[in-house]
Amino acid sequence: MTGQDRPEMTALERQGAAAKAAARVLSVASEEQKNRALLAIADAIIARADEWLAANAEDLKAAKASGMRESLIDRLALDRKRVEQIAAAVREVTELPDPVGRTIGETVRPNGLVIQKRRVPLGVIAMIYEARPNVTVDAAVLCLKSGNACILRGGKEAINSNLCAEKIMRAALETAGLPADCISLVHDTSRQSSAELMHLNEYVDVLIPRGGAGLIRAVAKESSVPVIRTGEGVCHVYVDAAADLDMAAEVLFNAKCSRPSVCNACECVLVHESILKPFFEKALPLLDTKAVQLRADGPSLEVIKGLGHAAQAADESDWDTEYGDQILAVKTVSGVAEAIDFITLHGTQHSESIITEDAEAAKKFLDEVDAAAVYHNASTRFTDGGEFGLGAEIGISTQKMHARGPMGLEELTSWKYVVYGKGQVR
């Protein structure tokens, strides 16, 4: 009678049914039991590090043979220090408060009904992500602590590392008395497994894609399982006429250059037409230290070239590109209203910053820009679970449904209403 018994089920449906059954057990596990499982996972990662590194070495060998780019190989690679960092991060998750079971609202109705609103896990969370073996562990343990079973579908380039991490974590779950099926990896890394996962509505409550914009857009478009879009970031810094130009240059430099590959890095600076020259006099020397390439519109291009600096003319596609690299688009605007319009049209609702000493302009920008995080006089790089004080994050949501911005444990939960009566009828 249960889903698990149907003979015509695919391998992935069986995996989904097993995850759903495990999620039922996990949803009522105590915080103490979940922490015990987390510590068992951290211990096992250290104890079995050689095994994991050997599996990773196989992936690295294949990656090098296939001519993978150095920056991608770096993301794929594990070493003893990284393994220790991953295990330490797992231990840190035990310190985060468990949101599950918490009463977040209570009302007593005139008819005597007591209505409590209580946090519950989402159920089964699926993740589709690229070739970073640390994500396999990070995602699994955040799901575990928030009471959710997870189905992980990592990139094929990391398959050996991921299979090994799965084996280590599942064994650790069992030693802690929780079902191994709380964590499982999709072993088939074909396109088809990913497509099937996007339609596994019967077993998967939420699908979180993590990776490049192409992956995320494709998943959001195809999936019938509810999706939380994460991490697409075409972020702007707007330097207002009333900006402190030293601050503006420092903030832009940090937002662009401190880690250009991440989603909260700045891709485009909007500069008020009245301060083009004095601003670039301050900003260019900083950007030059990282050899940042500029793609500038007419007025800014003229000023930049006038300062004896190289720059390319921007074309329309530059306004919608997440470079993820030491490249910066430059757009001249006539004021905060035009900056807001431009961001509305070209932003990805991630992180947007205004640099100004004008309180009114700042208020207008903060109120009207539609993004997960809006900043006054600070770098967009702060949009991060750790920086926001959430402890850890599973991704940064750029949608408005369910959760917005950095997603910590609480964002991996839902609620239920628990109603106590004495025979009340309506």
Added chain:
Amino acid sequence: MTGQDRPEMTALERQGAAAKAAARVLSVASEEQKNRALLAIADAIIARADEWLAANAEDLKAAKASGMRESLIDRLALDRKRVEQIAAAVREVTELPDPVGRTIGETVRPNGLVIQKRRVPLGVIAMIYEARPNVTVDAAVLCLKSGNACILRGGKEAINSNLCAEKIMRAALETAGLPADCISLVHDTSRQSSAELMHLNEYVDVLIPRGGAGLIRAVAKESSVPVIRTGEGVCHVYVDAAADLDMAAEVLFNAKCSRPSVCNACECVLVHESILKPFFEKALPLLDTKAVQLRADGPSLEVIKGLGHAAQAADESDWDTEYGDQILAVKTVSGVAEAIDFITLHGTQHSESIITEDAEAAKKFLDEVDAAAVYHNASTRFTDGGEFGLGAEIGISTQKMHARGPMGLEELTSWKYVVYGKGQVR
């Protein structure tokens, strides 16, 4: 350069772009301004009641000519009293507190950043619903008060009523100084317009289907716009061995019969095997007053027939049917664990009730049953925005993402992080 200008846009894309532009204005409108618009709508509904009733008469004439069922005609029909009730409900929405702009969290980080979490509207909400003209107004005004533009796609049977309601509301918006495009109706009621709306991702933030299970499942499966599933209800009452049987009979009677067409009505009673006879001795006389038909499993069928009462044998399909009628499925279970398993398999995560004096059984049921609302000793019929004290509701979410249970104004919002700095960089 803006979306509105592209010549190749479809009519619905233009409508979407107009709604999105209006949503930007509405998102920063004050509560006072939104309330002024609501009162203008309520006034206009009364002032133009004759016009609306005439349009409704056209729909009713067509409905009768097409042989529509009486119960559906009743849902479609407006009269002066209903119009007055609808206008009064609009006025009530002015009394509900505006969630938008509220600060729901604030933290000061060690680096001095002040991070505020602030409620914002979702943006553009689309609704697909069936032939009830009151939904057109109810949905529009809840979206309006929560700062969201809406695109309404009602059933073709109500098209004249809906066109008239749209005209009245849009004119009222303009008199209150808000863009008419905050509220718009999809004039084309073909299947194709509905399909196009489900893929209008560029302009629509959330799609809420309201209607029968078939409509909701079809939308959830097809839509690439994020969906909030509402109102599918195969709800159970579990009568435990330790139940107060008088209470159990009263609660079941209320849950089944007080309004069988609604989603929080009970479709199936689960009865502990040890109390079949005494329970049905109390329940059958009540159910008989509404001529409820029973579809019972083996053991319960035997007991019911033994009491000289008619009943049909249930088949597997009965366990998954939302009758919406005076029909009740009956299933015998061996205890709370089997009741939970049965609900896990056949429930729709809407509303589930246990009747028992056994605190331990109640706790197990409330903890382990996965539903928007779980009840101890009360009728499932209370799952409702008004009954829960939310004021009004746009629907009852049966999913875990974003919102669960009755959705009031707060559930029509998201949040943004507003971060105040002094030049901080990371």
